[in-house]
Amino acid sequence: TKLGYSDKRVLVGPGVGEDAAIIDMGDRVLVAHCDPITGATRNLGWLAVNVAANDVASKGARPRWLLLALLLREGAERGELEAILSQVDEACRRLGVAVVGGHTELVVGLPRTVAAATVMGEAPKDRFVTSSGARPGDVLLVTKGACIEGAAVMAHELADAASKALSPGELDYLRSFTWRISVVPEAMAAVEAGGVTAMHDATEGGVLGAVQELAWASNVGVEVYEEKIGVDPVVRRLCETLGVDPLRTISSGTLIIAAEPSRARHVAEAVGRAGVEVYEVGVATEPSRGVRLVKRDGSIEELEEPVREELWEALERHGWASGSD
DSSP, X not given: OOOOSOOTTEEEOSBTTBOSEEEEOSSEEEEEEEEEEOSOSSSHHHHHHHHHHHHHHTTTOEEEEEEEEEEEOTTOOHHHHHHHHHHHHHHHHHHTOEEEEEEEEEOTTOSSOEEEEEEEEEEETTSOOOSSOOOTTOEEEEESOSOXXXXXXXXXXXXXXXXXXXXXXHHHHHHGGGGGOOOHHHHHHHHHHSOEXXXXXXXXXXXXXXXXXXXHHHTOEEEEEGGGSOOOHHHHHHHHHHTOOGGGSOOTTOEEXXXXXXXXXXXXXXXXXXXXXXXXXXXXXXXXXXXXXXOTTSOEEEOOSOOOOOHHHHHHHTTOOOSOO
């Protein structure tokens, strides 16, 4: 509860499943989010912008402004900095985001470069979305499928281990998932369609972690069906090879949407028109039923404890070298 001064203009502050602040600005709201990138050494600038922008878009706000804190590893050279900033510039141009400030420094003893992005956006005051608005009966939609960011990171960072089962072409295919991690198009399409009650992007803990956080924030139960959650066949083989569960692995690029039953089809169609695949994976239930995963064999897994992210375990298990090359 150590949150400083109490400001009545803060409509949404820190909370379980609420990854962005929402501040009253009159007829509009300002949505702000800060996120570090610590588990990747490649495409750092691109990831920093998009991952932070996703949390703003998940509130129904269009990302507009970026501040970037860049902590360069010991021994980093100018070329590394320029590459990161070029990625930031490209990502921001694609999203319509202006870089308005930040900080850069070289840190003695830091083994790899870390980027922390703060993105701000705005939305009409009557149209923002939170993670806590889902109600029993709402339909749960998942965009793109599971393990989007995780697959890209593992294909880059654990290529030697993955190459035992995947071809060079398949690894390149998974690396291309890096360019699919924005949820801004589908978030904007979903909100404009109407009937969205809650949204949450699937970062740490993957799809199941995001579903769990949305349920807890909304004080509802959830029944989600494993067989209905899209998992690319190549992603599935990668995860089997590296010993991770794609449903529990970081998946920036995947958006969880709760929609009113009467509007769910319209929301899904709007997301489809935005060029993004979408899956109907479950339903919100009464809170007493808890968060339940119905597995492919019909058994039920009760998700009572926070879902544990599996990317870090895979990186450690396969001898990830954390320095930049």
